[in-house]
Structure formats: C-alpha cells, structure tokens
Amino acid sequence: MLRMLMQRINDMRTIKSLCQGAERHANADGQQAPGLEHFVLAALDLPDGTARKAFERIGANPDAFRQGIVEQYENALKGIGIDAPQPTSMQHQADGISPAKGLYQSRPQVQAFMQQLANRKKADAGAPLLGAHVIEVIASFQHGVASRTLATMGIDRHRLVDAARMEAGEVRADALAG
Amino acid sequence: MIDSTSLPSPDDPEEALAAVVALRRMADKLERLAVANAIRQGWSWTQVADALGVSKQAAHKRLAGTLHSNDIPE
Numbered sequence: 001m002l003r004m005l006m007q008r009i010n011d012m013r014t015i016k017s018l019c020q021g022a023e024r025h026a027n028a029d030g031q032q033a034p035g036l037e038h039f040v041l042a043a044l045d046l047p048d049g050t051a052r053k054a055f056e057r058i059g060a061n062p063d064a065f066r067q068g069i070v071e072q073y074e075n076a077l078k079g080i081g082i083d084a085p086q087p088t089s090m091q092h093q094a095d096g097i098s099p100a101k102g103l104y105q106s107r108p109q110v111q112a113f114m115q116q117l118a119n120r121k122k123a124d125a126g127a128p129l130l131g132a133h134v135i136e137v138i139a140s141f142q143h144g145v146a147s148r149t150l151a152t153m154g155i156d157r158h159r160l161v162d163a164a165r166m167e168a169g170e171v172r173a174d175a176l177a178g
Numbered sequence: 179m180i181d182s183t184s185l186p187s188p189d190d191p192e193e194a195l196a197a198v199v200a201l202r203r204m205a206d207k208l209e210r211l212a213v214a215n216a217i218r219q220g221w222s223w224t225q226v227a228d229a230l231g232v233s234k235q236a237a238h239k240r241l242a243g244t245l246h247s248n249d250i251p252e
Contacts, residue, residue: 030207032244076200079193085204097210097244148196 011121011129018042018134019104028096029069033105036113036138036146037069043134050171051131054164060155068149075152109144113137127172136164213241 019034021042026034034042043051044062055062074084116137121129138146139160150157188194209230216226227237 030210031203072196073200073203076193076196077204080197080201082201082204100243143192143195145199 007126007128014046014129017046019106021045022106022110023099023104027099030097032097032100033107034110035107036109036141036144037065037149039110039113039134040065040138040146040149043131043138046131046134048128048130048132048171050167051135051164054132054135054160054167055155057163057167058155058159060153060160064153065149068153069145072145072148072152076148109141113141116140124168124172127168127175130168130171132164132167132171136161136168139164210241210244213237214245217245 018039019042022034022038025038025041026032029038031038040051044055044065052062055065077084117129117133120133120137124133139150139157141147147157150160213226213230216229217223223238223242224234226241227234230237232240
C-alpha cells in the first residue's frame with residue numbers, strides 16, 4: 001500500500017518534470033505551447049534513461065533528435081522551394097521566448113498523448129512511469145512534427161514503439177521482482 | 179514569392195501539411211522578431227497592430243507574452 005502510494009507520488013513528479021521540460025524545450029524553440037517533439041526531448045532528459053535506451057536499441061542516436069526536428073522543418077520548406085533562412089544574431093534573439101504565464105498550455109495533440117500515456121501506464125501497474133512509456137506512446141502517433149522527425153532520422157516508428165515497450169518491460173520485471 | 183507550381187500537391191496531404199506547419203513557424207518567428215524590434219524602436223502597440231492588420235488587444239494578447247522583458251518599455 002505504502003509502496004503504491006510512493007510510486008504514485010514519484011509518477012506525479014515524473015509528469016511534472018516531463019511537462020516542465022517540454023515547456024522549456026518549446027520556449028527555447030520559440031514556441032509557447034509544447035508539442036509532442038518537445039515531450040520526446042523532455043523524455044530523453046529524464047534520469048531513468050529508458051527513453052535514450054529505446055532509441056539506442058534500434059541503433060538510433062537520441063542526441064540527433066533535436067537536429068532532426070530542425071531538418072524536418074527545412075525539408076518541408078524545401079518542398080515548396082524555400083531555403084530555410086540562415087540563422088543570424090538577430091534571429092537567434094527570436095529563437096527563445098519567455099515562459100507563458102498562467103495555466104499550462106499545450107497543443108491539442110498533447111492532450112491526446114497525456115490520455116494515452118495514462119492508459120499505457122495503467123497497463124504497467126506496479127512499475128514506475130518511464131521515459132520509455134513516453135517514447136512508446138509518442139512514436140505511435142502517425143502524424144505531426146514528432147512523427148516526421150523520426151522519419152527524417154530514418155527511424156521506423158513501429159520499431160521504436162516495440163523497442164520502448166521492451167525497455168519498459170524490463171524495468172517492470174525488475175520492479176516486480178524487487 | 180513562392181512559385182505556385184512548386185507547391186506540394188494537395189493529393190499528398192502529409193507533405194502539404196508539413197509545409198503549412200513549417201511556414202507558420204517561420205512566419206511566427208519573423209513576426210516575433212519584427213515586433214520586438216518595433217517595440218524596442220519605440221513603436222506603440224497601436225502602430226504594431228495597425229501594421230499587422232489586427233486589433234491592438236489582439237496584437238498585445240498574442241505577442242506581448244513572447245517578448246523578452248528587456249524588449250518591453252517601462
């Protein structure tokens with residue numbers, strides 16, 4: 001009972017850290033409300049390290065995800081004959097924005113993600129909420145910047161879903177054994 | 179000016195919608211930069227709003243929060 005309570009508290013801390021991390025990444029990217037791509041970056045920052053391991057399981061470099069986001073935007077612009085502007089010192093000023101005041105803001109896709117993450121976590125009752133859960137749920141989304149970033153990196157998102165599930169499964173097995 | 183013949187075909191919504199998102203992001207960035215510079219140069223929010231073709235309230239609500247505090251005059 002006490003263990004369940006402690007785990008719930010820890011999961012809430014993980015969610016808080018995830019949301020704050022995603023907002024920080026979004027603001028640094030010049031966006032007020034985080035999208036799924038910013039939650040991937042936040043999951044890669046989590047101390048459990050399972051999000052990174054999920055990428056590494058399929059031979060992908062988790063540190064390349066940030067650059068992948070930039071490249072998918074550049075590719076999309078190239079598709080309509082626009083070369084992405086070269087960064088200047090003034091443009092760098094426009095990159096980062098101040099955090100939003102008031103209630104936490106996110107894009108609609110993030111709300112669907114949070115719901116799916118809660119459902120996914122229920123299936124792993126008894127184990128902590130992990131970065132691998134986050135990656136598993138986000139990689140299951142077919143459309144959007146996160147999905148296009150994975151494609152730009154040459155990552156098969158279905159393989160990433162499986163890798164993240166395996167990573168979470170191993171941690172769950174250890175948690176239940178302990 | 180974008181050559182309309184180079185626009186993605188609406189038959190390929192994935193590519194077309196990716197372009198829309200990237201354009202919107204680029205436009206937002208340009209808008210933020212231009213508004214920050216305008217405010218720093220002493221433009222009023224009314225002037226900014228007129229230049230953008232929106233109401234002063236709309237411009238302030240949407241953009242004031244995205245500016246750094248040193249861009250906003252006392």
